[in-house]
Amino acid sequence: MIEFKNIVKRFGDKLVLDNVSHKMEAGKTNLIIGTSGSGKTVMQKCLVGLIEPDSGDIIYDGVSFTHMSEDERKLLRQQIGMLFQGSALFDSMTVEDNIKFPLDMFTKDKQQVKLKRVNEVLERVNLVGSNKKFPSEISGGMKKRVGIARAIVLNPKFLFCDEPNSGLDPQTSMLIDKLISDITKEFNMTTIINTHDMNSVMEIGDNIIYLKDGKKEWSGNSKEIIFSENKNLNQFIFASEFLQDAKEMRMIESRKG
Amino acid sequence: MNFFSHIGRYLMMLKGMFGKPENSKLYWKEFIHQCAEIGIGSLGIVCIISFFMGAVSAVQAAYQIVNPLISKVIIAQIVRDTVILEFAPTLICIVLAGVIGSKIASELGNMRVSEQIDALEIMGINSKNYLIMPKIGAAIVMIPMLVIIAMFLGILGGRITVAASGVIPTDVYDKGLMEYFKPYNVFFAMMKAYTFAFIISSVPAYFGYYVNGGSLEIGRSSTKSVVVSCVLILLADYILAALLL
Numbered sequence: 477m478i479e480f481k482n483i484v485k486r487f488g489d490k491l492v493l494d495n496v497s498h499k500m501e502a503g504k505t506n507l508i509i510g511t512s513g514s515g516k517t518v519m520q521k522c523l524v525g526l527i528e529p530d531s532g533d534i535i536y537d538g539v540s541f542t543h544m545s546e547d548e549r550k551l552l553r554q555q556i557g558m559l560f561q562g563s564a565l566f567d568s569m570t571v572e573d574n575i576k577f578p579l580d581m582f583t584k585d586k587q588q589v590k591l592k593r594v595n596e597v598l599e600r601v602n603l604v605g606s607n608k609k610f611p612s613e614i615s616g617g618m619k620k621r622v623g624i625a626r627a628i629v630l631n632p633k634f635l636f637c638d639e640p641n642s643g644l645d646p647q648t649s650m651l652i653d654k655l656i657s658d659i660t661k662e663f664n665m666t667t668i669i670n671t672h673d674m675n676s677v678m679e680i681g682d683n684i685i686y687l688k689d690g691k692k693e694w695s696g697n698s699k700e701i702i703f704s705e706n707k708n709l710n711q712f713i714f715a716s717e718f719l720q721d722a723k724e725m726r727m728i729e730s731r732k733g
Numbered sequence: 734m735n736f737f738s739h740i741g742r743y744l745m746m747l748k749g750m751f752g753k754p755e756n757s758k759l760y761w762k763e764f765i766h767q768c769a770e771i772g773i774g775s776l777g778i779v780c781i782i783s784f785f786m787g788a789v790s791a792v793q794a795a796y797q798i799v800n801p802l803i804s805k806v807i808i809a810q811i812v813r814d815t816v817i818l819e820f821a822p823t824l825i826c827i828v829l830a831g832v833i834g835s836k837i838a839s840e841l842g843n844m845r846v847s848e849q850i851d852a853l854e855i856m857g858i859n860s861k862n863y864l865i866m867p868k869i870g871a872a873i874v875m876i877p878m879l880v881i882i883a884m885f886l887g888i889l890g891g892r893i894t895v896a897a898s899g900v901i902p903t904d905v906y907d908k909g910l911m912e913y914f915k916p917y918n919v920f921f922a923m924m925k926a927y928t929f930a931f932i933i934s935s936v937p938a939y940f941g942y943y944v945n946g947g948s949l950e951i952g953r954s955s956t957k958s959v960v961v962s963c964v965l966i967l968l969a970d971y972i973l974a975a976l977l978l
Binding site (some may be wrong): 524525526549550551552553554556557558560561562564565566567577578580581582636 | 755756759847848849851852854855856857858859
């Protein structure tokens with residue numbers, strides 16, 4: 477579980493995160509949603525320590541991340557996996573080497589054991605046989621899956637995903653969402669996803685917070701979001717007429733149910 | 734950012750570079766990879782430049798010595814001393830600042846922009862230690878070797894040229910090379926090579942590591958790193974000459 481309390485971050489005069497607090501639960505897909513520039517990425521970077529918040533506390537399983545030394549953070553980070561928006565694969569390495577890299581760096585296992593683990597995670601993300609391909613030779617969706625494979629190869633307790641569906645077609649997006657959701661439940665990870673993809677919100681949003689101009693405006697789950705009275709959230713989620721109709725359909729179905 | 738902020742951040746980068754490697758084997762592998770990239774990768778251009786540098790020095794020295802009272806042997810000494818003292822360490826390092834410096838800056842800049850450096854940090858790896866340290870280490874090992882090769886090839890270039898043009902016979906040239914030779918000059922040249930190697934690798938690493946933006950900024954920082962490296966090489970060249978000669 478990750479808890480953050482009263483996170484404040486400014487860049488110069490601009491207040492990017494304004495007193496944000498929330499609990500991200502283990503075994504659930506926790507979503508941070510909001511328009512572009514609402515502070516989602518800064519929030520996630522604060523949580524993993526790539527950006528230091530000006531004030532507030534971040535707590536990983538009861539231990540304060542904010543007050544940890546650099547060495548303690550390094551140790552904790554071995555339990556963190558992260559999928560970046562652009563996948564951030566090392567382009568000079570093959571798919572296999574990319575996934576094997578954390579194993580090479582942090583384990584003393586034999587090559588055979590490492591390769592077995594690489595093939596296991598490749599199978600988990602449906603990329604069997606792609607070992608020797610380079611990132612430049614695979615599609616965007618495959619890159620995301622390799623990114624997920626690399627993020628989970630050390631069996632992390634915490635998984636961070638920054639816009640995992642950006643630039644993907646709806647079908648591939650759904651596959652990625654399902655994969656992240658399944659892995660989260662299978663390994664009881666605390667998964668935090670930044671997204672503004674409405675399909676993700678509806679399909680895998682176990683615990684959602686909505687940021688607007690750096691402030692937490694709303695929190696709940698994918699069922700509660702339909703009935704939300706928050707005007708800003710409704711404008712953001714159900715921006716088009718099509719989505720408005722979908723919302724009404726869902727509300728009718730829920731009431732019937 | 735002002736000048737002092739850059740200096741401060743550069744020094745912080747150098748400080749952050751030191752630390753216990755997470756896995757010495759991988760760091761060693763990266764160091765060897767960088768040695769090959771910097772040493773073998775630049776060998777061709779170093780050979781071509783140094784050979785012609787010596788050749789041109791010989792021809793120009795011969796052209797300027799018109800007084801029959803001055804022995805032609807001095808041509809060999811001019812080539813030897815200019816190549817050892819200035820051409821091999823300074824000129825070659827300025828060329829290497831372009832070749833190696835732009836490569837280091839653009840490689841690290843690309844890794845920064847595509848979040849690969851963030852990915853390393855998230856994994857719990859000291860990215861400065863893993864990415865910058867092997868580059869600086871490899872440059873400090875390989876560049877002085879390239880400078881030594883440049884010295885030999887420069888002097889050889891002069892020898893072949895004087896022989897081909899018939900200015901002086903090769904035995905006279907060889908005799909000239911050995912007269913009044915000061916081994917201290919080689920020591921001085923090596924001091925310059927080590928200093929320049931550090932500049933060539935650390936300055937572009939700084940500009941690449943802290944790139945902010947997209948591909949345009951990578952290009953800009955690459956160019957800036959080469960310009961700053963060249964200026965610093967010339968400045969260090971003057972300071973070393975003033976202190977050591």
